[in-house]
Amino acid sequence: MHYQRRGSRNEKRTGVVPSLLVILIIITYSFSVNAQSCPPNIDFENGSFDGWTCYTGNTVAAGDENIIYLSPSGGPVFNRHTMYSRNSGQLDPFGGFPVSCPNGSGYSIKLGNTSGGNEAEGVSYEFTIPANDNNYSLIYHYAVVFQSPNHRTNEQPRMEIEVTNVTDNMPISCASFTFIAVGTSLPGFQVAPGIDTTTVLYKNWSAVSVDLAGLAGKKIRLFFKTADCTFRRHFGYAYIDVDSECSGSFVGATFCPDDSVVNVTAPYGYEGYTWYDSSLSRVLGSQQVLTFSPPPSSGTTVAVKLEPYNGYGCPKTMLAKLIDTLTVKSNAGKDIVSCNLNSVLIGAPPKAGLVYRWSPAAGLSDPNIANPFASPDKTTSYVVTTTSGGGGCRTTDTVVVTAAVTDNSIKLLGKANFCFGYGDSAVLNVEPTAKIQWYADDVAINGATGPTLRVLSSGTYYAVLTNANGCSTTTQKQTIVIDRPKQGITYPLEYAIENVPLVLKARQIGESAVWNPGTNLNTSASFTPTFKGAGPQAYTIDIRTSLGCLTVDTQQVKTIKKVEIFVPTAFTPNKDGKNDYLRPTLLGLRDVRYFRIFNRWGQLLYESRVAQPGWDGTFKGVAQPTQAVVWMIEGVGVDGVVYQQKGTTVLLR
Numbered sequence: 001m002h003y004q005r006r007g008s009r010n011e012k013r014t015g016v017v018p019s020l021l022v023i024l025i026i027i028t029y030s031f032s033v034n035a036q037s038c039p040p041n042i043d044f045e046n047g048s049f050d051g052w053t054c055y056t057g058n059t060v061a062a063g064d065e066n067i068i069y070l071s072p073s074g075g076p077v078f079n080r081h082t083m084y085s086r087n088s089g090q091l092d093p094f095g096g097f098p099v100s101c102p103n104g105s106g107y108s109i110k111l112g113n114t115s116g117g118n119e120a121e122g123v124s125y126e127f128t129i130p131a132n133d134n135n136y137s138l139i140y141h142y143a144v145v146f147q148s149p150n151h152r153t154n155e156q157p158r159m160e161i162e163v164t165n166v167t168d169n170m171p172i173s174c175a176s177f178t179f180i181a182v183g184t185s186l187p188g189f190q191v192a193p194g195i196d197t198t199t200v201l202y203k204n205w206s207a208v209s210v211d212l213a214g215l216a217g218k219k220i221r222l223f224f225k226t227a228d229c230t231f232r233r234h235f236g237y238a239y240i241d242v243d244s245e246c247s248g249s250f251v252g253a254t255f256c257p258d259d260s261v262v263n264v265t266a267p268y269g270y271e272g273y274t275w276y277d278s279s280l281s282r283v284l285g286s287q288q289v290l291t292f293s294p295p296p297s298s299g300t301t302v303a304v305k306l307e308p309y310n311g312y313g314c315p316k317t318m319l320a321k322l323i324d325t326l327t328v329k330s331n332a333g334k335d336i337v338s339c340n341l342n343s344v345l346i347g348a349p350p351k352a353g354l355v356y357r358w359s360p361a362a363g364l365s366d367p368n369i370a371n372p373f374a375s376p377d378k379t380t381s382y383v384v385t386t387t388s389g390g391g392g393c394r395t396t397d398t399v400v401v402t403a404a405v406t407d408n409s410i411k412l413l414g415k416a417n418f419c420f421g422y423g424d425s426a427v428l429n430v431e432p433t434a435k436i437q438w439y440a441d442d443v444a445i446n447g448a449t450g451p452t453l454r455v456l457s458s459g460t461y462y463a464v465l466t467n468a469n470g471c472s473t474t475t476q477k478q479t480i481v482i483d484r485p486k487q488g489i490t491y492p493l494e495y496a497i498e499n500v501p502l503v504l505k506a507r508q509i510g511e512s513a514v515w516n517p518g519t520n521l522n523t524s525a526s527f528t529p530t531f532k533g534a535g536p537q538a539y540t541i542d543i544r545t546s547l548g549c550l551t552v553d554t555q556q557v558k559t560i561k562k563v564e565i566f567v568p569t570a571f572t573p574n575k576d577g578k579n580d581y582l583r584p585t586l587l588g589l590r591d592v593r594y595f596r597i598f599n600r601w602g603q604l605l606y607e608s609r610v611a612q613p614g615w616d617g618t619f620k621g622v623a624q625p626t627q628a629v630v631w632m633i634e635g636v637g638v639d640g641v642v643y644q645q646k647g648t649t650v651l652l653r
Helices: 009-014
Strands: 003-006 026-029 053-062 065-072 081-085 107-111 119-128 137-147 158-165 177-179 189-191 200-211 219-227 236-242 262-265 272-277 283-285 289-292 300-307 316-322 336-339 354-359 380-388 395-404 411-414 417-419 426-429 435-440 452-455 459-466 472-474 478-483 494-497 512-516 537-544 550-560 564-566 585-587 589-598 604-608 627-637 642-651
Touching: 053 219, 065 119, 065 219, 107 119, 107 219, 137 158, 158 200, 158 236, 219 236, 262 316, 283 289, 426 478, 452 459, 585 589
Parallel strands: 026 316, 336 395, 417 478, 494 550
Antiparallel strands: 003 065, 053 065, 053 119, 081 107, 107 236, 119 219, 137 200, 137 236, 158 177, 158 219, 189 200, 262 289, 272 283, 272 300, 300 316, 354 380, 380 395, 411 426, 426 452, 435 459, 459 472, 459 478, 512 537, 537 550, 564 585, 589 604, 589 627, 627 642
């Protein structure tokens, strides 16, 4: 389905409804009835968008009009339809007000974001007014944040509420509004501090009443919309919540026989309130709330004249009959478990005009609201006392909050860092509980479900603990490093010219290296000692890691009079494992620059920069026939001198 909204030329330019409408007074007789619950999840108290339809789209300015185009999105869209829980504690980054409505409900929503891009979002809800209720109304709460560019009214960021009588396909104009920050008569907009670019205006949470009187049995659609500016550069978003009570009655119109005072509250969201007696001849007050102390006689009728803000509703006069038939029922909610001091919601959504007191106050987020969060450190019975605003109709109810606290500490027996096989170990331990699962590097360890875990490999370990109440907690994490000694090896034979320095090299697999014995070495404690001697020497090298693992390597050094290169005069590449390769034997040559082999026509058959493994007698994968080949070699000796040599070798088949 595709929705489009057009604003009238006059409304969009001036924000003022036609003058004829301003002077009309609509008289509506409203008598007190018992409060009733709104349709399912219209208040978002399921913590979801169940029952709501979500939309996305865009906004454009056409002439003097602003047009919002929306299409169903199939559900909430990330960062465009956002649900907030009351216990999130988050504040709006510009206005600093809570993102969850302070009306006591558990959940509120946000439409839009700070991205700009002429995006538009919406949510709608359809419901049918009870067939016998012609005094139906509901209350919604909103807060808005708009960038305030120097644009015309029809080009600015905005929030809209559109209320439609779906049964008759008629918009309910007096309940449909467009909220903008500049060019509006609505009070309460403030400038967000610390903004060094485009000014940001915000309006903290406010309540608005939607009057649906005279529509018994009709299907109604609520449609909330937000939109950025039409130039794609400036954002607008809104927070929305709907009350959990829908009724046409005045709060306080029904009061308790034992009340000491009666406060009658007119609908929210009007600029002016004037209260009269039933004959409309005597003014009783000029605020939203009219107070009677002592209470009036049951059956007293009062009237209130409601003056809307320009463009935000229709003037009307409402009558209320005050009767002393109010009954109050406390609701502490169902018994519940608080896991590991996590907050749980107790009580029920608040009802307007009632006062709540909880005892004890310890562990409660607020003991003076209908539905506080509880996080006791021990199992506690909380009692809520509920009265009317005038102090009468006192009732109580009790809820038990079981404090299920699981010790999430983890104990290490042994060492967190050690070398395997040296007698050290690491054992982790947690307090016994109903269910335990150990993890290593975030992967569950198969079969590791007891309070003790012996660690056999390096990693980061923790356990997930679940107690008998079903509460789960994760322990602190413990990192274990287990080193293992590497196998010792024998290094290739080193040739040194007598009494000429030669640098020896040990493997860099640890923190330290010690050569034994230290004979003919400039130092024995180094990975790269220098050998200088007249005779051969055998060494062992003790290499230790930071965790104490020991590896013993060996090195044999032979001394020679001078650097020599030996190449055989013949070889037989027949793959019998004997003399299959033509390669040089190097005595004291440190680096090979090249070893090349040519046939008798000067064609290069083989080239390498290392002595091993040598030439296997093939060229481009083809075995070469018996022949004499020429070889050349160049390299740098341990004495730093460049050596060159050439000769011939016979390939025999």
